[in-house]
Amino acid sequence: MTDDGSVACQDADGPIHLERLTRRGDFLRAARARVAKTRGLVLQAREREAEGAIRVGFTCSKKVGNAVARNRAKRRLREVARLDLPRSARPGWDYVLIGLRERTAMRDFADLRADLASALGRIHR
Numbered sequence: 001m002t003d004d005g006s007v008a009c010q011d012a013d014g015p016i017h018l019e020r021l022t023r024r025g026d027f028l029r030a031a032r033a034r035v036a037k038t039r040g041l042v043l044q045a046r047e048r049e050a051e052g053a054i055r056v057g058f059t060c061s062k063k064v065g066n067a068v069a070r071n072r073a074k075r076r077l078r079e080v081a082r083l084d085l086p087r088s089a090r091p092g093w094d095y096v097l098i099g100l101r102e103r104t105a106m107r108d109f110a111d112l113r114a115d116l117a118s119a120l121g122r123i124h125r
Contacts (some may be wrong), residue, residue, distance in 0.1 A: 016086040021057030021094060030057070030096040036119035040107040041077065042098040043119035054083050056081050060099035073099035076109070085095040088120045 023025060031047030048055075058077045060070040074095070077097040089095060099105070104112070 017053055019053045019055045026094060027057055027096055030094050034123050036122040038115035038119050040103050040112045040115040044096040044108045045123045046094050048092050054085060054089045056089055057096045058070055064099050064101050069105055073104040077089055081113050083095050084116050
C-alpha cells in the first residue's frame with residue numbers, strides 16, 4: 001500500500017493503482033448501484049461519470065463477528081482485490097466488497113477468488 005492509501009499492483013503493462021474508497025458518500029452511491037451476491041462476498045459496483053482509476057472499498061458489519069473476525073475477513077477481501085481487480089475491473093468504476101458472516105473468513109481462498117470473478121462477470125454484463 002502506498003502513502004496515499006492506494007494499492008499498487010503489477011501488470012504486464014506496468015503498475016496499476018487501486019485507489020481506496022474512504023468517504024461514506026462513495027460507499028452509499030455504490031450501494032444504490034449494481035449488486036452481485038456470491039457465497040463468500042457481496043460486490044457492489046457503480047460506474048463513475050469520469051474515467052479514472054479503479055477505486056475499491058471494503059466493509060464488514062458487526063454481523064460478521066467480533067473485531068478479530070471482521071479484520072480477518074477484510075484482510076482476505078483486500079488480498080483478493082489486490083490479486084484480481086487489476087485484471088478484471090474497469091477503470092472509472094467504484095467497487096465495494098462486503099464480507100459475510102463466517103463465510104468470508106472461512107471460505108477457501110481459491111473459492112473466494114472465484115466468487116469475486118463471478119460477481120465481476122455479473123456486474124459487467
